[in-house]
Amino acid sequence: MSKDSNKNGFGDLMHSMNEFFHERPMKGMLQSIDDFFTSSANPFGSFPVEMTETEDHYVVTAELPGVNKEQIKLDVFPQYITISVTNKEIYSEENEQRQTIRRKQSMGKSSRTVPFPRVVKEKDVKASYKNGLLTVKVNKESGNRIQIE
Numbered sequence: 001m002s003k004d005s006n007k008n009g010f011g012d013l014m015h016s017m018n019e020f021f022h023e024r025p026m027k028g029m030l031q032s033i034d035d036f037f038t039s040s041a042n043p044f045g046s047f048p049v050e051m052t053e054t055e056d057h058y059v060v061t062a063e064l065p066g067v068n069k070e071q072i073k074l075d076v077f078p079q080y081i082t083i084s085v086t087n088k089e090i091y092s093e094e095n096e097q098r099q100t101i102r103r104k105q106s107m108g109k110s111s112r113t114v115p116f117p118r119v120v121k122e123k124d125v126k127a128s129y130k131n132g133l134l135t136v137k138v139n140k141e142s143g144n145r146i147q148i149e
Contacts, residue, residue, distance in 0.1 A: 065132035084111040
């Protein structure tokens with residue numbers, strides 16, 4: 001086999017693969033997967049989290065529009081916190097005699113973990129949730145400064 005025929009064989013393979021991923025239904029399936037993970041309507045997707053620092057606190061904010069406070073869980077660990085949101089939906093269909101003929105339940109969970117440069121103690125963490133915005137304040141431990149001689 002010559003080098004040129006080997007090169008053309010690889011080129012043909014790459015061309016075939018390129019066509020496979022750019023034609024329907026594969027292109028549609030890949031687009032659907034992308035849309036699912038980037039959609040803001042996806043309640044189980046990631047949510048925006050931002051951490052800022054003041055002189056005395058670390059402040060973590062998470063945008064959670066449409067989420068009830070009861071769906072939010074905040075776990076505190078020595079070097080990080082984890083914010084989790086659980087979404088549970090129950091669908092029930094009844095007949096004319098008010099008997100349940102179909103019941104469907106789905107549950108989804110998404111979480112974000114925020115690391116800290118210092119140790120986090122549970123007693124130093126305060127959280128509030130208002131208008132779809134979770135705010136977590138973490139006190140910085142204040143150490144003693146030592147004068148260097």
